[in-house]
Amino acid sequence: MAVASAAAAVALAAVVGLALRSLAAAGQLDAELWSPLTDPRVLRFFVGGARNTVVAAGAGMVGAVTLGLVLAVGRLSRTAALRGLAGAWVQFFRAFPLLLLLLFLAFGLPAYGIDLALLWTVVAALSLYNSAVLGEIFRAGILSLDRGQAEAAYAVGLGYWSTLRLVVVPQALRRMVPAIVSQLVTLLKDTSLGYFVLYEELLRRGVLAGQDFGNTLQSLLMVAAMYVAMNLVLSRVARRLEVRQRRRYRAGGIDVTGGPEDLVAVEPQPASTSGT
Amino acid sequence: MEAVLDNLDFYASGVLSTVTLTVASWAGAFVLGVVVAAFRVGPVGPLRAAAATYVELVRNCPLAVLFVLFFFGLPDAGLTLPTYTTAVVVLSLYTGTYVAETVRSGINAVAAGQAEAARSLGLSFTQVLAGVVLPQALRTVVAPLGSLFIALIRNSSIAFTIGVVELTGTTSQIGNRTADYTAAFLAATTAYLLLTLPSGIAVDALERRVAVKR
Numbered sequence: 438m439a440v441a442s443a444a445a446a447v448a449l450a451a452v453v454g455l456a457l458r459s460l461a462a463a464g465q466l467d468a469e470l471w472s473p474l475t476d477p478r479v480l481r482f483f484v485g486g487a488r489n490t491v492v493a494a495g496a497g498m499v500g501a502v503t504l505g506l507v508l509a510v511g512r513l514s515r516t517a518a519l520r521g522l523a524g525a526w527v528q529f530f531r532a533f534p535l536l537l538l539l540l541f542l543a544f545g546l547p548a549y550g551i552d553l554a555l556l557w558t559v560v561a562a563l564s565l566y567n568s569a570v571l572g573e574i575f576r577a578g579i580l581s582l583d584r585g586q587a588e589a590a591y592a593v594g595l596g597y598w599s600t601l602r603l604v605v606v607p608q609a610l611r612r613m614v615p616a617i618v619s620q621l622v623t624l625l626k627d628t629s630l631g632y633f634v635l636y637e638e639l640l641r642r643g644v645l646a647g648q649d650f651g652n653t654l655q656s657l658l659m660v661a662a663m664y665v666a667m668n669l670v671l672s673r674v675a676r677r678l679e680v681r682q683r684r685r686y687r688a689g690g691i692d693v694t695g696g697p698e699d700l701v702a703v704e705p706q707p708a709s710t711s712g713t
Numbered sequence: 714m715e716a717v718l719d720n721l722d723f724y725a726s727g728v729l730s731t732v733t734l735t736v737a738s739w740a741g742a743f744v745l746g747v748v749v750a751a752f753r754v755g756p757v758g759p760l761r762a763a764a765a766t767y768v769e770l771v772r773n774c775p776l777a778v779l780f781v782l783f784f785f786g787l788p789d790a791g792l793t794l795p796t797y798t799t800a801v802v803v804l805s806l807y808t809g810t811y812v813a814e815t816v817r818s819g820i821n822a823v824a825a826g827q828a829e830a831a832r833s834l835g836l837s838f839t840q841v842l843a844g845v846v847l848p849q850a851l852r853t854v855v856a857p858l859g860s861l862f863i864a865l866i867r868n869s870s871i872a873f874t875i876g877v878v879e880l881t882g883t884t885s886q887i888g889n890r891t892a893d894y895t896a897a898f899l900a901a902t903t904a905y906l907l908l909t910l911p912s913g914i915a916v917d918a919l920e921r922r923v924a925v926k927r
Contacts, residue, residue, distance in 0.1 A: 446759040463791040533905040534870035537881050537898065544885075545894030622773070629775035633874050640778055644785070654786035661774045661782060668773035 470652040474659050479646060486642030487663055493556060493631060493638060494624045497563025501624070502617065504564060505571030509609075510601060512576050523572070530569040536630055538562045543634040559631040559638075563624055570623075574616045578609035615679040622671045626664070639663060717900040720887050727883030728904050734800060734869045734879055739862055741805030746812025751842055753813065754820050764813070772810040776871050779803045784875040800872035808865050815857045819850035852923045859916030863909050880904055 460466050473479050511523030530538075539562040542553065553561060582605060590600040632640040643660035647653030717724070752764035771779070783803050787793070794802065823846050831841040851858075873882035884901035888894040 441757045442759055445757050445763075449759055449763050459792070460790050463789065465790050529902075532909055533902045534867040534881060536870045536873070537884065537901055537905075540881070540885055540888075541894060541898045544888060545898055548892070548894060626773075626775035629777040630871070632777055632781070640775070640781060643778075644781065647785070654782075654789040657778065657782045657786045661778050664775055664778060665770055665773040669769070672773070 465654055470650070470655050473646070473650040473652060474655060479650075482642055482646060483639065483659060483663065486637065486639040486660075487667070489556075489636070489642075490625065490628045490631075490638040491667075493559045493563065493636065494621065494628045496556075496560045497567065497624055497628070498617070498621055500560060500564025501567035501571050501620075504568030505575050506606065506610075508568060508572030509575035509579055510606075512572065513579060515597075527569045527572050530566055535562060535566045535627055536633065538566055539630055539634055555631070555634065555636040558634060559628065559636045562630075563627060566627075567620065567624060570620060571617070574613055574620070575609060578613040578616075579605055581612065582608055612682070615675050615682060618671060618678060619675040622668045622675070625668060625671065629664070715891075715893075717887075717896050720883075720891075723883055723887065724880075724900060724904060727878065727880040727901075728908070730877065730879040730883075731866065731869055731881075731908065734797075734804070734872060734877065735862075735866050737801045738804035738808060738869065739865055741801060742808035742812050742861075742865070743858075745805055745809035747816055747847070749809065749813035750816035750820060751847075753817055754842075756838060768810045768813055771806055772814075776803070776807050776868055777874070779807055780871055780875055796876050800869075800875060800877045804865065804869060804872070808861060808868070811861050811864075812858065815854050815861065816847075816850060818857075819852075819854035820846055822853050823849045849925065852925055855920040855923060856916065859913070859920070862916070863912050866905070866908050866912065 457466070464470075508523045508526060511519045512527070514520050514523070539558070542558045542562050546553065586604055586608065587600050590604040595603065628638055629640045631638045632644070635641070637645075639660050643656045644653070647656035650656070749764045749767060752760040753768075755761060780800075780803050783794075783799050784796075787799075820842075827849065828841050828846055831845040836844065869879060870881035872879055873885065876882075878886070880901055884897045888897040891897065
């Protein structure tokens with residue numbers, strides 16, 4: 438294997454070397470193309486773009502979580518019409534590209550006298566589109582809860598809505614936190630589509646900076662690096678939450694399977710199992 | 714409504730363009746993904762590292778950024794590709810990372826005894842992977858690969874922004890020309906449904922057909 442490793446290392450180095458040489462030949466490694474990216478004012482411009490990206494993704498997530506909860510409850514409703522409506526909503530918003538929805542909100546809605554600010558156009562598109570995804574995630578979360586939870590709530594006299602609000606949804610939401618965080622990576626990436634309707638997020642600012650300094654390639658590489666950094670952090674957080682959660686449930690949390698552990702399961706969770 | 718009815722042939726060409734773009738990009742993504750997955754589980758250190766780096770970098774970069782980077786950035790570096798080729802390359806590179814991760818999870822799901830038995834018969838790593846592990850691994854990931862294909866149908870819409878007139882591009886142009894964005898949008902939604910629903914059914918059928926009977 439040592440021979441193969443050495444050969445592969447040489448081949449990879451050759452590819453990188455060739456790429457760097459053609460970049461150098463095109464003058465793309467010249468210092469004056471890269472130096473604007475170290476200017477504090479330019480950096481602030483990029484960070485401002487990243488902030489706009491995070492704001493749109495965050496607001497879109499809040500909208501999507503809210504709509505997703507409503508959809509999940511609707512899909513599990515006892516009323517057939519509600520189930521059908523929520524199911525149709527989920528199928529509809531999963532069927533076509535986010536870009537199409539975004540273009541419709543930006544160019545089609547004004548015909549109806551609805552002219553959203555750019556930020557809200559992006560937020561609305563992200564919320565609607567991801568509500569379908571999150572609705573399915575929540576539904577899985579609610580279904581993964583033991584039936585005994587709802588049955589016990591009914592047995593102590595809670596009604597349908599109280600059971601949902603006090604017993605089922607809080608537990609389902611907590612279980613879904615890792616999935617929500619990893620969906621946030623998707624949302625953050627999708628925010629870049631705001632570029633095409635002129636929302637001034639990270640990608641648009643990168644293109645603007647590239648036009649100003651004549652360093653499109655360098656500015657866009659900067660944008661890509663910032664996105665990768667943000668998403669790597671988020672993915673890492675999601676993975677950690679997932680591991681922590683798995684540990685918590687193994688330690689005997691919500692899962693009620695019968696036997697003497699049942700008594701433990703209804704007690705509040707000890708703080709020590711929530712991890713550090 | 715006339716906005717749509719008068720432009721049915723234009724819509725048809727948009728659908729056709731989306732289909733060819735998706736199929737071409739899927740071919741690229743599938744080959745790339747399987748090769749990268751093989752690198753990631755393989756014994757050659759530098760290839761493992763290169764494959765992991767590619768997946769982490771490209772998967773965490775938005776598709777729109779990749780499109781803009783390849784379309785506006787690469788010509789600066791002296792590499793100018795035709796627009797359509799650029800779209801296929803970008804979609805293949807992006808989807809390839811997801812295919813690679815899916816195939817890798819399929820490989821990890823194959824019982825270790827399978828590879829051990831094949832090794833003990835004297836097969837080389839490549840023979841074990843291609844002849845024993847991959848055929849089993851791919852069967853188990855037909856459904857997630859199908860979801861990726863359907864996601865690719867939708868993702869191909871971003872190619873419109875660099876000038877490939879596929880279904881979303883067609884819709885946008887008809888919307889602009891007729892000012893009836895609602896009809897244009899609803900027609901496009903229907904067209905996307907006509908592409909994604911049969912794809913889903915085909916994936917289900919394929920999954921049943923290649924399933925390992927136990």
